[in-house]
Amino acid sequence: QSALTQEASVSGTVGQKVTLSCTGNSNNIGSYAVGWYQQISHGAPKTVMFGNSLPSGIPGRFSASKSGTTASLTISGLQPEDEADYYCSTWDFSLSALVFGGGTKLTVL
Amino acid sequence: EVQLVESGGGLVKPGGSLRLSCAASGFTFSNTWMSWVRQAPGKGLEWVGRIISKSGGGTTDYAAPVKGRITISRDDSKNTLYLQMNSLKTEDTAVYYCAAHAVATAFGIWGQGTLVTVSS
Numbered sequence: 001q002s003a004l005t006q007e008a009s010v011s012g013t014v015g016q017k018v019t020l021s022c023t024g025n026s027n028n029i030g031s032y033a034v035g036w037y038q039q040i041s042h043g044a045p046k047t048v049m050f051g052n053s054l055p056s057g058i059p060g061r062f063s064a065s066k067s068g069t070t071a072s073l074t075i076s077g078l079q080p081e082d083e084a085d086y087y088c089s090t091w092d093f094s095l096s097a098l099v100f101g102g103g104t105k106l107t108v109l
Numbered sequence: 110e111v112q113l114v115e116s117g118g119g120l121v122k123p124g125g126s127l128r129l130s131c132a133a134s135g136f137t138f139s140n141t142w143m144s145w146v147r148q149a150p151g152k153g154l155e156w157v158g159r160i161i162s163k164s165g166g167g168t169t170d171y172a173a174p175v176k177g178r179i180t181i182s183r184d185d186s187k188n189t190l191y192l193q194m195n196s197l198k199t200e201d202t203a204v205y206y207c208a209a210h211a212v213a214t215a216f217g218i219w220g221q222g223t224l225v226t227v228s229s
Contacts, residue, residue, distance in 0.1 A: 002153070032213075032214040033212050033213075033214050033215055034214075034215065035211070035214070035215025035216055037154070037216070037219075039154075042148075044206065044219050044220065044221045044222055045146075045154065045206065045208075045216075045219050046219060047211065047215070047216055047217050047218070047219070050211040050212055050215035050216070050217060051212060051215060053211070055211070055217060085153075087153065087154050089154070089156070089214075089215065089216075090214045090215065091213065091214040095173075096170060097156060097170065097172055097173070098144065098156040098159065098172075098214065099156065100153060100154045100155065100156060101153075102153050103153045103154070
């Protein structure tokens, strides 16, 4: 059982705005910056957001936010190439460990 | 070009040992916190452990399932991260990725991964 909870699957159509969530508690998301990672077809993960920062080369349609103990990744204007598994992670000070969510499979219809 | 390249994976028997390496280029490795993350077949991402920069103390933290069996180290003169794994179990079978932290609690750069298979 993951320390962070993500939807198992989310779907959307091309051009739509979709939001993926990552729920934790005050020991993790409530206290630390969250990373979001895209994994296409079980290839190497790629960072799409860390905290509120967009890595170089990542399209501006990706954005992130946090409210209390829930973090969110929003893709505005969904594209076919966004179909992937998305994972969130952050530090958990009660576990003294970095924890991941179970991942969300995003399908572009 | 910013890059992480893992090597050293392979087939090892239960109880055996393996050392993985991760060669970094294109960024200031010595100032960067580094982690190992693994992914078992058909499963999600799992953090293995991290080492912070020497300027930050050079300390390590490990995930509970591997604590006592692994050691993470770094050679800043070679821009290389290491993962020494001992007493390997079948459940350690996974693709192992090295990752450079962008901030203390999130990664920026990932390697391409190296497969470790523990089987008799």
